[in-house]
Amino acid sequence: MDIRDRKDDELIRQLFCTTRIFSRTLNGCVAPLGLHSSEWMVLNFIHLNDGIAQADLIRYFKVEAAAITRTLSRL
Template sequence: MNNLSISIPDDQLIRTLYITMRTFTKGVNDVLKEFDLYSSEWSVLNFVHTHSQITQSEIAAALAVENAAISKTLSNMERKGLITRTLSPGDRREKRISLSTKGKALFPQAQQAIAAHRSQALSNLSQPDRDQLYSYIHTILQTIRT
């Protein structure tokens, strides 16, 4: 990253972070259109791909999303045939989420498109710059959560 010798007002910094993520998310949604997916569905698809048989509340907690939003996303994904919900053997009120055959088949294609988008978005940052940016963002996130 460039060493800026000017002092950026906090409001401008936070607004820039917000605009950056909104613009990035819009780009993700554009990339995912061909797969009939939205960024929220991709986040779930990606997480469930690596954490099979996970509960809705576990997904919500891991992605820092409200239960109502995850419920809506999961319903949309189930309607599209991307996930399955099965009753938990230990608690019949709880459902376990897994990728369906269609979800498993779609995952690598969508993952490749997302990887290309991420690579393009980060292309002007060296690896040390990316590491430093991650450190800064992680510090802000930890501060907000405490």
């Protein structure tokens, strides 16, 4: 493994750790509202984009249709 590979691995590890910390922090903030971070993100996006179609949510969040359907059902 050369130096570039090690730097790439370290960057990926740092990005993973940062996003994990962000997600855990957001989950802690929205938990008192009875929400998970992914639900809050969808709800907030709908609030900011009144009248958005479900298909647009799927494209924006780059998830399967079933995932958005489940999230919307829970909300």
